[in-house]
Amino acid sequence: MARKYLSWFLLTITLSLFIESLVFSKGIKVKEVIDGDTIVLESGEHFRYVGIDTPEKDQPFYLEAKELNQKLVESKEIRIEFDLQRKDKYGRTLAYVYVGETFVNAELVRNGLANLYTVPPNVKHTEYFLKLQSEAKEKKLGIWSEAKKPEKNYLARRGSKRFHRPSCTVILSAPQKDLIIFKTKDQALKQGFSPCKICQP
Secondary structure, eight states, X not given: OHHHHHHHHHHHHHHHHHHHTSOBXXXXXXXXXXXXXXXXXXXXXXXXXXXXXXXOTTSTTHHHHHHHHHHHHTTSBOEEEOOSOOBOTTSOEEEEEEETTEEXXXXXXXXXXXXXXXXXXXXXXXXXXXXXXXXXXXXXXXXGSSOOOOOSOEEEETTOOEEEOTTOHHHHTSOGGGEEEESSHXXXXXXXXEEOTTTOO
């Protein structure tokens, strides 16, 4: 009998986790767009688009990313999909966002207004975003339209998914044994690494 109850308990937990990972769609409305990848719901909850990263306020294409996000979601009802980790260190809810059939996170990447930003364990759509990023880069859309002076190599720290210029202050203090070296920027991007926000490689 105990074994039977244990089986039911495990099944219930499994079903709960499965249901929680599905897309939710009831009455979720966007009140405000903060920037290219952050929104506020009518409930006051802050949502951060997971898996992508858009330009900061002082960077090129910040306004374009924010404006596209506004066009896609502002004052509209959205559906959300969660990955394994629900919150970031700032307390924002991490989500994949949909309006109708439009996958908002993906649309920003497709238009060259966001780059892939992978933070495990949230990797559900990484391959799809990487494909869209490669296409946007090939077409030189948005953030990929401006050619930057290439470095001899680029560096990343093991355990991080950001890559840097060799002179970046963020990477200078890293022990040599913890460094990953890329010969080109493309090599880092194709392996799913995202550009550092500070040195902007």
